[in-house]
Amino acid sequence: MKAIAVVPGASALRLVDRPEPSITSPDEVKVRIVRVGICGTDREEAAGGRALAPTGRQDLVMGHEMLGEVVEAGKTVTRVRPGDYAVFTVRRGCGKCMPCSMNRPDMCRSGDYRERGIWGLDGYQTEYVVDKEQYVVRLPRELETIGVLCEPLSIVEKAVAEAIQVQAARMPDAAATPDWLFGRRCLVAGLGPVGLLAALALRLRGAEVYGLDIVDAGTARPAWLAHIGGKYIDGRQSPPDRARQELGPVDLIFEATGIAPLEFNLLDVLGLNGVYVLTGIPGGDRPLNIKGAELIRRLVLGNQVMVGSVNASRDHFQMAVDDLSHAYLKWGDHVARLITHRYPYTDFAAVLQHHASDEIKVVLEWQNTMSPYSLLGGRL
Numbered sequence: 001m002k003a004i005a006v007v008p009g010a011s012a013l014r015l016v017d018r019p020e021p022s023i024t025s026p027d028e029v030k031v032r033i034v035r036v037g038i039c040g041t042d043r044e045e046a047a048g049g050r051a052l053a054p055t056g057r058q059d060l061v062m063g064h065e066m067l068g069e070v071v072e073a074g075k076t077v078t079r080v081r082p083g084d085y086a087v088f089t090v091r092r093g094c095g096k097c098m099p100c101s102m103n104r105p106d107m108c109r110s111g112d113y114r115e116r117g118i119w120g121l122d123g124y125q126t127e128y129v130v131d132k133e134q135y136v137v138r139l140p141r142e143l144e145t146i147g148v149l150c151e152p153l154s155i156v157e158k159a160v161a162e163a164i165q166v167q168a169a170r171m172p173d174a175a176a177t178p179d180w181l182f183g184r185r186c187l188v189a190g191l192g193p194v195g196l197l198a199a200l201a202l203r204l205r206g207a208e209v210y211g212l213d214i215v216d217a218g219t220a221r222p223a224w225l226a227h228i229g230g231k232y233i234d235g236r237q238s239p240p241d242r243a244r245q246e247l248g249p250v251d252l253i254f255e256a257t258g259i260a261p262l263e264f265n266l267l268d269v270l271g272l273n274g275v276y277v278l279t280g281i282p283g284g285d286r287p288l289n290i291k292g293a294e295l296i297r298r299l300v301l302g303n304q305v306m307v308g309s310v311n312a313s314r315d316h317f318q319m320a321v322d323d324l325s326h327a328y329l330k331w332g333d334h335v336a337r338l339i340t341h342r343y344p345y346t347d348f349a350a351v352l353q354h355h356a357s358d359e360i361k362v363v364l365e366w367q368n369t370m371s372p373y374s375l376l377g378g379r380l
């Protein structure tokens, strides 16, 4: 079967042949890949950045944001049946620590985890995948068009859940209500797919959402945000110090930019008792000049918390499925408009090396590659 592979550390992408996997134990599920999303991590791998090939191999099959159709299920599998749409999680545990033994490899303590398509395990940019039932989540059929957004949304679900749990653990008003986010002022920084999905999750919970980016207000991402009731802030006109005057202090910051200086500057907008959750992974090692004492003083005197959050557990994927269902009921086809570009998998090189200016999420199609999308040049 065909697969898209990268040699870690080099920017050589290639279409390779791999043996089709088969089920070898009763708790395994075999899935035919329908489509796979591409994110900044994939593009970083393609450019020679962070990635690790499986032991004994030189190349790594890419892809971690998948949607597939179950074609076979082992004897003891109960979560999915052949014909179901399903997604697999990304991280596989170290087999040694307590969180991994509790199916929480997203909180692995040893650091010896692997991630499909990223770190030491082949990913999903291929025709068939087999994995254990404990990593699979079933997807309702009506979510077929947006199910590929489960993985990036799972990252959001974990980060938002952590922010709520942190607040509930320390603030009397947050502990008293499960709806702490209702009516809260939230700033989402970076309106890529993760930022827009964060806006979606926060809006579903009744938050007042402001989205910060540096694109023109009339373009695709601010327009998508406005449709779900979010307000756009153009960071070129409102740097963080001015944003604070315009916005007032915010209760929660969801960061999805991966731009280190901005990540620090955003603390200017965080209100008293605020929580700031970071999901962007900055590249580069350039030293930064920051006002350290002022930042720490503000954190301490303001009772503020900064939380870094990465990856997601199976439960967060399930929360993502549930939120996609709610979002689909609330906003219908608007959710699918996050997927702005669809290409046949054979176009992988161009897609991984270029970023269209009007792109939100781009996906590679592994079935029906002569679909109307590809005939229209990838435009929806």
Ligand code: BGC
Binding pocket: 039, 041, 064, 090, 091, 115, 118, 151, 152, 155, 310, 311, 312
């Ligand atoms: C993925 C996560 C992964 C992280 C670090 C992200 O792009 O969505 O699942 O844990 O990269 O490798």
